[in-house]
Structures are given as structure tokens and as C-alpha cells.
Amino acid sequence: MSAGAGLAGQAARAVGWGAAGSVAKLVLQFGTQIMLARILGPEQYGLFAMGVLVVSLATFLADFGMAYGLIQKPQVSDDDLRCVFTWQILVGLVVATGVWAGSDLIARGFGEARAAAVVAALAPVCLLNALSAPSLNMLKRRMDFRSIQLSQVGSYVVGHVLCGLPLALWLGDVRALIVAWLVQSTVALVWAYAAVRHPLRPLWNTADRPAMLSVGLTVMVTNLLNWLLQNVDRAVVARSYTASSIGSYSAAYNLVYTPTTTLLGVIQPVFYSASARMDSADRGRQAGVYQAVLLVILLLLAPAYVAAAVLADPIIALLYGSAWRDAGALLTPFALAMPAFLIWGMSTPMLWAAGHARKEFRSQLPVLLLWLLVCAAASQGPVLWVAWGVAGLFFVRAATMVGQVCRVLSIPARDLWRTLRPGALACVLVGLSCEALLQLGQLAGVGAVGLLLPVLALGLGGTLLLMAATLSLTVAPDVRPALRPVLARLPAALRRLRALRRLLEE
Template identity: 40%
Template sequence: MSTGGLGRPGVAAVKWSAVSTGARFALQLVAQVVLARTLGPDIFGVFAIGMVVLTFATFFSGFGFSWSLLQRETLSEEDIRFAWTWQLIVGALTTLAVYFLAPLLAVYFREPRAQAVVEWLSLACLLAAAAAPSSYLLQRDLNFKAVGLIQVGSYAAGYVAVGVPMALLGWGAASLVAAWLVQSGVLLVASYALKPHAVRPLFWYPDAAAAVGTGRAVFATNIVNWLLNNLDRVLIGRLLNAQALGLYNVAYNLATMPNTLLLGALQPAFLAAGARLQGDLQRLGRAYLQMLATVFVLGLPAFVFLALISADLVRLLYGPQWSDAAWVLGILFLSMPAYVVWGLSTPVLWNTGRKHHEFALQLPLVVLGALGFYLYAAQGIHAAAAVAAALLVLRALVVGTAAFRAVQLPWTALLPHAARGLLLSALCAAAALAGQHAVARFDMPLLSLAASTLMVLLVMALLVAVRPQALGDQTAGMLSRFFPGLAGHLGATPASPLAEPLGEQRL
């Protein structure tokens, strides 16, 4: 049985990404729980305003110059110097613009406390721009061991070593700002130390037009993605208040945390390795289908389970002051498989010469999303979450359809895996509800969480032990690539003709 298009370097990259992802997930969860319990929804809402502005500004500061380093089949010193020069220039200009616009932004959000947060976070635009070339060069090398260590180390330095102690000492929103800036600074220093590059300015060279063209496409795509990802928070912050935005933002971050970390592990590896398969649609398509099959068969049941335990998670992790975030968390968890499908589909478009498609296809959704959030955000964070979830599903359908066409695969190839995922989701839901019902009379979130988790693990383990073919050949093949010891039980082979060398690199 074919195990798909991921060969040894791609698998190794994803494995290192997965290890660092797990470590970062644990650190992030612990730090965010401590910070949320210490600071409360109101302070988190003020910081969330700053983050909405920062994420938008970083698209200007980056522009996509360094992204071209990841996309090029061959790379010269001039490519790197040109990208670094313009990243730094645009990053500095963006920092100044955000700083001076901070008073107006605070007025828009009707939150005076946001001004100082935005002013300080403007520095992160310059730090992120300066770090981008080294970060993308590490990804290009598939050196995800270094990438992962940098991400874990910078987060620990920023949030564990600085943010949490400052919050406990009563610094409020300043603790979150300091944590972000320290994290950005450490990431810059560590990335350059592990992947140094020439820093002599270069304002133009013969291939500059191609790099600028890629930058424009990345910039336009990022703006559309920012709008789709942040319209809810922009309007909640404007139409409601910092308390509501804090509740919504923490729920959104917790729901997307597994996906953000998962895509952080899979997407760069898939993009970098896929760049070497731009002329081999068959192998690229097989790798893409295998990833999506695994998302549906394993990811969908996991997120259905997480949606069902959302209330217990919020009560246990954050306490009663965050209880209104539980419903938001649940509905967003249900839409997270769509988030992963979208995230894995975009590299396919870029690696098949369709770099403008992601922007063009999603542009109508910006209008639709803006209308939906404008009409319903004022009704509260529950209504905003429902619109956000629907928008994620639409994005996955639109971009996923385009990706399937790009690699000449019919949608019907995914249907058996979607059916398996739905069946396993129903089993997980039944097991979780049974576990919750068994201990409901005690009204203890930890006990309810333990009972539901145990029931789901028992049911799934029994199913895999008795009928491993229920996972399907694509998911079994993916698991066998990462865990060769399971290959015999799953009926899969850990090696494949598709993993043969492709020059010096394999996907």
C-alpha cells in the first residue's frame, strides 16, 4: 500500500515540528491559564485590541519579501540581502506608523487603555521583520529541530520568565506586552545565531522584480486572511467592550491553539518540501490527500470531543469568571477541522503556481464575513462565534476545492475518509456524553473531564485493536510513516516507492 508523498526529510521535519509543537502547546496552555486567572477578561480584552492591530501591522512590516526565500527553487546571496534590506525598511516604517496611530486606534475601540499597549507593541513589527529572513531560511532547510527549539525557547523566555511573574506582581496589561516583546527579541537573536546571513543592504538586483511580485501576492493574501480572522474581534471590540472581547479572544485562542500549533508544524514543512515537487502533481496530490484524510479521520473526532468538554475545560482552567466563554469555545472547536483543511490547502495553491488564487477566492468571503459580523456581533459573543465558525467552513470549501483542482484530484476521493471521520466522531460523542452523565451528580469539572476522556480513549483503543481498518488506508499509511512499529497492526507499510530520493531532498 502506498503511504503517500512524505519521504524521510519531510517526515523528520514534521516529527521535529510535532515535538516542539507539543512542548510549546504545554507551555502556552500553562502560561495562558495562569495569566487569564490572574488578569481576568477585561485586561485580556485590552491586550487583544493591541494584538488585532499588531497582526495587521506585521503584514505591512513583512510584506512577503522573506516568503520568496522559501518559494525559490534556487537561492543566491543577493536574494537574501534584498529580502533582508526591504524587510528592515518596511518594518521600521510600520513601527513608526503604528506608534503614531495609537491614539486614533484607541478612540476607534473606545478604550483609552489600549493606546499604551499599541504604542509598545509597535516595536514588535520591527523585531518580526528583522527575524523573518533567518526564520524562513531555517524552514527552507527543513531544519525544524532548530525552528522548534527557537519557538519553545522564545515563548518560555517571554511568557514563563517575564509575563507570568509580572502578572503575579500586578503589572496588568504591561505583563502581556512585555512577554510578547521579549519573545520577539529572543526569536530574532536565536534565529540569526543559528542561520546567519549577509546583512549588507541591497536595494535592487536583476531578480528583484520576481521577489517583489511574490511579496505582493503574499501581502494581498495576508490582508484578506487577516480580515477573515479578525473581523469578529474588530467589531466586538468596537460594538461591545473589552470584557466581551477578552472572553471571546481567550476562547478563540484556546480553540485555535491546537490548530495553530499543528499548522505551524505541518504547513511550513509541506510548503518547503512541496516547492521541490512543483512539477510532480501526482506525488503532491497524494501527500495532500493523505494529510486531509488524517485530519478527517483523527482530527474531526478529537475536536468533537473537545467541543463536548468545553464547559468543563473553561471551569477547570479559567474559573467561574470565564464561564461565558464556554459556548464560544465549543462552537469554535467544531469548526477547527475546517481551519486545518484551509491551512493545508494553501501550500498546494502556492506550489502549483496559483499564488494569487488564495487572495482572489477569499475576497468575496471578506464581504460576506463583514456583513455577518456587522449584523450579529452586537448581539453578543455567541452570535459572533457562530458567524466565525461558518466563515471557517466556507473558507475550507472554497480554498480546498481549488487545491483539489490544482492537483487534479476529485472531491470524491475524500468522501470515504470524511465518512470514517463522522462515524468515529459519533462514537467519541457517545462515549464522552456517557462519561459525563455517569458523574453528573457530583458537579465536579475535573471528575467529568476525567470520566469523559477515559471513556473516549477506551472506545477508540478498542476500535483500533479490533478493527484497525476503520482508519482507512491513507490514515494508516500516515501513522505508519511516523510510527513504523504500528505498521503491522494497521496493515500498512512504513516505506513506499513515493519516498524515493528526489535529488537531495524528498517530500
């Protein structure tokens, strides 16, 4: 078996395990988070969102990126692992202590005194995540996504299902969410380490430490920039509005953001690991893979987000109840923004694999400045203004990233448009169909919630048929080889459709 075939098989198995684990985790998260939200309400969720905002930033500092160097090294020694783990302990302790000591100051910045206890209680998450980084990155290096998914699903079950839900019913406040996150992080750390069992003896220095630090600092700065672009809006909302507002804002955002990041968590590491092993001179192959990824996102995934945007109010009413009705209007812009988030999320590893990690950092600085200005201006009005401003900025950032990748891989604008066209058509048709069915249902006296499932089913079926009918006619020839492994994993009923069968057999 050739090295390329072995890598392809390894990547396919990784995607398979990643998809299975992500589906399980997504179902668990979806059901558990909805139950927790119904029990606790917007205000308690808003307090927790403030703590998450701070700790997620601190976690990027604690996991300062040195462990990412383990993925790219040709050979990893025990000394490399000891050195990385030692630095993760040191930095994780410093950051966790800083968050705990500064919790009162952080709460005053939010204008919410109750947030101090939440931030202080969540500080250990920074250390726990830092300690798990060496094990997780070694598993990614091995493309052992089976172990990664088992640890993530298992830790979520223990933390949120077995601990969080009972505590929410008993305590009825934010403490249930805090304990759930701490337990989940602890179990995930133990589980990942058990799969790797790297040496734990401290070691401050190795010959390769400068190179790993260079990779780590680049990744850390990029991740911090990504955090700012993803969270500056919530920081503005937390500072400018009530705890209930940030609760509704976070609930609407997370409803579409959680499945999106779950999907990225499966595809992005596999895409990065496989792309990093491609011949850097083979730009044509890299370009074909990248265009195939864009096509799948826009043709298969984006229409579902468009349907969610059209059906935002009945979705919130059905899932969360009347106490969360303010989240309905916020869900529409967030759902529309998620395809752009997927696109930039898949563009990042392509730049890294092509040796242009710094290019992403430089290109995003102007976007960050624009993000800050738009959020600050929008916060002078209703919170809905912030949501729509952020949705527009998602598309600006995605366009920036796509432009960078197209320049690096020499993808002509004509080929890019040919890749994007079928997905854009599918989104328009699905959106118009969902809106028309809602209007017809209201005229017939059927409530929006009652129409929700039939409309979603029709939209999904229409998307799959449109994909099958247009795929072989619209996909550029150099994209088809990269797309076939994805199509080969579709259900047999779809693969029997003439258009897909012809594309698979060409």
C-alpha cells in the same frame, strides 16, 4: 540515495523536530497562558487582545512577503539576502512608526481609551518580526526546523515564563503581557539570526528583486486576506462589546486556536517545502498526499475538538476558574470550527506549490464579504451570536479551499467523500459518547469537572481504536503510500494492530 528518498528523509526529520518543539511549546503556552489568565482576569486580557489585533495586522504589512521568495529560489546569493533584509528594515520601520503614531486614533476606533498605550507599546513587535523574516525563511528553505523550534520554544520561555509570569504577579495588569511579547520577539530574532548569520550590509537592488517582490506581494495580499478572515470577528467584538467580553472571547478562541496554529506551524511549512519540490506534472502523487492529510486531520484530530466542544463548560471551569464562566459557551463553536481551520490551512500550501497562489486569493474574496456581513449582523445580538456565525464561516471557507484544490488536482467527489467519511463517523461517535457520559455522570451525582478526565481519555482511546479498525477498509489505494510514513511513526502498540499492520505492509 535518490533525490526523492533524500527529500522524504529530510521532510520526516523536519516533522520530527517540528512535532517535538511544538509539543514543548504547546505545553508551555497552555500552562503559562492559563496562569496569566487566572492572575490578570478577562478585562486586562481584553485590553491586550485589542493590541494584538492591531499589531498582528501591522506585522503582515511589515513582513510584506519578500522573504518568502527565498524559499522558492533555486539558488540564494548573499546579494539576495542583503536586498531582502534591507527592504525588511525599511518597511518594518515605516509600519512600526505608523502603529505608534496612530495608537490614539486606533483606541478611539475601539471605543477604549486604555488601548492606546497598549498599541503604542507593542509597535516595536512589527519591526522585530520583519527583521527575523529572512533568517526564518532561510531555515525553512533548508528544512532546518530544529533551529526554528529551538528558537520559538526558547524565546517563549524567556519572554512569558521568565518575564511574563513574575511581572503579572508583581504588576497585576496588561503590562506583563506587553513585556513578555516584546522580550519573546527580541530573543526569537537573535536566535534565528545566529542560526543563519546572513549578511547585514544594505543593498537596495538585485537582478532577482522584481521576481521576489512579485512573490512577496502575492503572499502579503493572501496573508492579509487570511488575517481579515481570522480576525474580523474579534475586531467587531472589540468595537461592539466591553473589554471583558473581548477577553472572554479571546480566551475561548485561543484555547483551541493556539494548539491548532502550533500544529499548522509544524506541518504547513514542511508540507509546502516538500510539495514545492514535487514534479508539478505529477498531479496523482500530489492528490494522494493531499487526501492523506485530510484523512489524518478528520480521523485523528477532529474528534478531539468535538470532545472539547461537548465538554466546554467544565473545561473552562477547571482551567480558568469562575471569573471566566462566560467563556464556556463561546468555546463550543470555536472548538467545532478548528478542524475546518486545519483543513484550509493545509489546502493553502498545496495551491501555492501547484502554482495557483492567485487562485486562493480570488476564491476568498466572496468569503471575506460574507464574513464581514455575518459578523456585522451577529454583533447586533449577544457575543455568542458572533461566535456561532464565525464557526459556520470557518466551514464555508474550508469547503471553498477544498473545492479549489480538488479542481486543481482533479480529485473526484467520490474519492473526496471516501477520504472524509471515516473522520466524520469518528466525530459523531466521540461527540455522542462524551455527551452520554456527561448525562450519566450527572444522574449519578458526579460533577462535570470530575468526569472531565475520564471522558477525555475514553474519547481518545475510542478514536484511536476506530482509526485502526477502519483505516485499511476506507482509504483509497492512491492515498495509502502518502499515509504510510505518518502511520509508521505511531506508537508500537498501535502499529501492532492488525488493520494498521496490513496497511503498512501492503
